[in-house]
Amino acid sequence: MGAVLSLAGKWGSSSEYSEVPQNETFKRQRMSSGFNDENPRLISSLPDEISMQILARVPRICYLSMKSVSRSWNIAMTSRELFNLRKELGTTEEWLYILTKVDDDKLLWYALDPLSRKWQALPPIPNFAYEEESKNGFSSNRMWNVFGSSIKIADIIRGWLGRKDGLDRTPFCGCAIGAVDGCLYVLGGFSRSSAMKCVWRFDPVLNVWSEVSSMSIGRAYCKTAILNNKLYVVGGVSRGLGGAITPLQSAEMFDPHTGGWLQVPSMPFSRAEVLPTAFLADMLKPIATGMASYRGRLCVAQSLYSWPFFVDIGGEIYDPEMDSWVEMPIGMGEGWPARQAGTKLSVVVDGELYALDPSSSLDSGKIKMYDHQEDAWKVVVGKVPIRDFTDSESPYLLAGFLGKLHVITKDANHEIAVLQAGLHDQVSSSPSTSSSLERTVGASSTACDSSMPSDVLPMTTVESAYQQCDSMAQAETVDWKLIATRNFGSAELVSCQVLDI
Amino acid sequence: MSSTKIFLKSSDDKTFEIDETAARASETLKNIIDGGCLDGVIPLPNVSSNILPKVIEYCKKHGGDNGSSKKIANGGVDKDKEILPDYDEEEDKREKVRVDELKKWEEEYMDFDQQVLYDLMLAANYLHIKGLLDLTVEKAASMIRGRTPDQIRENFNINSDFTPEEEEEMILIEDEWDDEWAFD
Numbered sequence: 001m002g003a004v005l006s007l008a009g010k011w012g013s014s015s016e017y018s019e020v021p022q023n024e025t026f027k028r029q030r031m032s033s034g035f036n037d038e039n040p041r042l043i044s045s046l047p048d049e050i051s052m053q054i055l056a057r058v059p060r061i062c063y064l065s066m067k068s069v070s071r072s073w074n075i076a077m078t079s080r081e082l083f084n085l086r087k088e089l090g091t092t093e094e095w096l097y098i099l100t101k102v103d104d105d106k107l108l109w110y111a112l113d114p115l116s117r118k119w120q121a122l123p124p125i126p127n128f129a130y131e132e133e134s135k136n137g138f139s140s141n142r143m144w145n146v147f148g149s150s151i152k153i154a155d156i157i158r159g160w161l162g163r164k165d166g167l168d169r170t171p172f173c174g175c176a177i178g179a180v181d182g183c184l185y186v187l188g189g190f191s192r193s194s195a196m197k198c199v200w201r202f203d204p205v206l207n208v209w210s211e212v213s214s215m216s217i218g219r220a221y222c223k224t225a226i227l228n229n230k231l232y233v234v235g236g237v238s239r240g241l242g243g244a245i246t247p248l249q250s251a252e253m254f255d256p257h258t259g260g261w262l263q264v265p266s267m268p269f270s271r272a273e274v275l276p277t278a279f280l281a282d283m284l285k286p287i288a289t290g291m292a293s294y295r296g297r298l299c300v301a302q303s304l305y306s307w308p309f310f311v312d313i314g315g316e317i318y319d320p321e322m323d324s325w326v327e328m329p330i331g332m333g334e335g336w337p338a339r340q341a342g343t344k345l346s347v348v349v350d351g352e353l354y355a356l357d358p359s360s361s362l363d364s365g366k367i368k369m370y371d372h373q374e375d376a377w378k379v380v381v382g383k384v385p386i387r388d389f390t391d392s393e394s395p396y397l398l399a400g401f402l403g404k405l406h407v408i409t410k411d412a413n414h415e416i417a418v419l420q421a422g423l424h425d426q427v428s429s430s431p432s433t434s435s436s437l438e439r440t441v442g443a444s445s446t447a448c449d450s451s452m453p454s455d456v457l458p459m460t461t462v463e464s465a466y467q468q469c470d471s472m473a474q475a476e477t478v479d480w481k482l483i484a485t486r487n488f489g490s491a492e493l494v495s496c497q498v499l500d501i
Numbered sequence: 502m503s504s505t506k507i508f509l510k511s512s513d514d515k516t517f518e519i520d521e522t523a524a525r526a527s528e529t530l531k532n533i534i535d536g537g538c539l540d541g542v543i544p545l546p547n548v549s550s551n552i553l554p555k556v557i558e559y560c561k562k563h564g565g566d567n568g569s570s571k572k573i574a575n576g577g578v579d580k581d582k583e584i585l586p587d588y589d590e591e592e593d594k595r596e597k598v599r600v601d602e603l604k605k606w607e608e609e610y611m612d613f614d615q616q617v618l619y620d621l622m623l624a625a626n627y628l629h630i631k632g633l634l635d636l637t638v639e640k641a642a643s644m645i646r647g648r649t650p651d652q653i654r655e656n657f658n659i660n661s662d663f664t665p666e667e668e669e670e671m672i673l674i675e676d677e678w679d680d681e682w683a684f685d
Contacts, residue, residue, distance in 0.1 A: 044659070050623070053634070054641040065650050066653065068650040069653050069654055069659055071662045071663060
């Protein structure tokens with residue numbers, strides 16, 4: 001989609017070369033002369049302007065080799081100029097970044113190039129000293145590794161009722177993940193007993209982590225979404241005076257261009273305000289359980305928690321133009337499938353909002369798409385080849401890239417598998433076809449269930465699951481394509497993001 | 502109009518003839534023609550007589566047709582994804598034959614040594630011939646794709662200017678990053 005713009009843009013920009021504002025021309029000239037002074041040309045027979053055109057067309061997976069060619073190549077491969085040119089040329093590539101957690105609760109990131117099917121490990125988030133303001137009463141200078149968000153939200157909720165066991169000993173958990181403007185972000189989380197404000201950014205161009213402006217308050221388990229190229233965080237939990245864990249209704253927004261945070265009106269949680277008794281209001285804590293950037297607004301699913309119970313109360317929607325929250329349509333809030341208690345995972349692909357409904361059966365799930373006209377979640381894929389991971393914190397992740405919906409899960413060999421759903425266009429085009437498809441999907445999966453009573457989809461390997469799915473695909477008009485698998489040992493899935501650079 | 506001839510003078514003072522329609526494939530020439538200063542010969546001080554016939558050959562093939570040549574210019578991938586309002590299967594077939602033919606022509610056209618590649622790139626850049634620039638730059642990019650640093654240096658005659666210590670560090674970084682596993 002971006003290719004149309006960028007092709008026109010590329011040619012436009014070079015033919016308007018003489019017409020660009022003077023300082024712009026000056027900058028370019030100075031830059032290229034700087035190249036010449038300090039470094040030899042990238043390719044001696046060509047001006048760097050053309051060499052950059054060449055470099056920008058080479059896939060990113062080759063960049064590591066290219067950095068080692070020479071000093072000037074090294075500089076060029078990590079320059080903004082190159083990545084801006086890729087944008088202009090439409091040669092940007094979408095990579096999937098998967099956050100995993102290993103035994104010792106250490107966070108590790110891996111990048112997958114879905115086209116070459118190659119993986120790369122990211123450098124670890126550096127150890128860092130975190131200085132808590134002394135007036136908060138916490139010890140002032142601590143060192144720690146960044147550890148996994150291993151504590152389930154349910155355990156945090158347990159803490160609200162005074163059973164804080166475990167949390168104090170937990171080094172790090174509950175950070176949120178986001179991606180905006182070509183960079184990954186790791187936000188907040190609990191460290192030992194305090195909720196952190198700090199935000200780490202990974203720049204894939206430079207391949208380094210750096211700390212950016214902190215959030216206004218410490219948050220753990222907050223929800224993130226991108227709207228108008230800005231990173232929004234809402235809710236989460238914090239730790240108040242006396243160590244009590246308090247849910248947050250506040251929201252804020254990070255602008256990657258200014259590098260600063262701005263306040264966003266707090267979520268009203270209007271449904272929580274109408275609780276009949278003060279006792280209930282005290283017992284039930286409102287919390288944001290999921291967020292999606294959909295049709296230009298932020299849709300936040302909300303729940304009331306009182307360990308071990310949780311009640312979904314629909315949600316609220318933030319409109320950036322009105323700068324205010326409204327109640328979420330009832331169908332959207334009630335039908336939004338939850339991955340597990342306290343987590344409503346969703347993904348937007350090509351403007352459509354999808355979520356995976358794990359359903360009652362142990363080794364399958366359904367993918368549902370939200371129909372905003374009918375305010376209803378509709379099944380678009382009747383069977384997803386995921387295994388039962390009730391013990392896992394993140395049994396599966398969802399991602400949208402290459403214009404398609406992807407499910408990331410672990411197969412029977414404990415390898416991480418990336419599966420692409422070949423959703424057919426007619427699914428989303430008209431309501432009538434989508435409902436007729438839903439019927440056929442329902443019928444075929446019932447037939448499938450009855451023919452394989454005890455071991456539906458005995459996944460010995462991903463390959464076999466893939467073949468099974470493939471054979472089902474004809475009945476369901478949904479193909480599952482295995483994009484990649486990789487053995488990460490005991491690493492568990494935590495989260496994932498897509499960057500297009 | 503199609504028969505109007507234009508004369509181009511190379512850097513070494515040789516004159517070449519080209520149809521106006523073909524010359525319009527070059528944005529630079531198009532501007533000169535439209536500017537109305539077509540008195541005699543257009544001097545091209547940056548293009549030698551070795552390379553100018555090659556440029557003219559490209560323009561002849563691509564001058565006048567604006568639609569399909571763009572598609573092929575992107576290595577055969579239609580990035581614009583234009584959906585024509587009147588979709589015609591026959592037209593689609595003819596288009597396919599045309600694209601295949603053009604691809605074959607390009608293959609033969611692009612069979613030259615590296616110095617010509619550089620010179621063509623420079624000429625295409627100077628004359629603003631988008632399709633030719635795309636084609637040549639793409640060929641150069643294919644000489645980097647999937648190559649080791651040593652192979653890239655060899656292909657483009659580059660000397661590594663890293664110090665031995667830096668080279669060592671590079672290898673370390675590469676090892677660290679050597680989680681570059683092929684999937685299959």
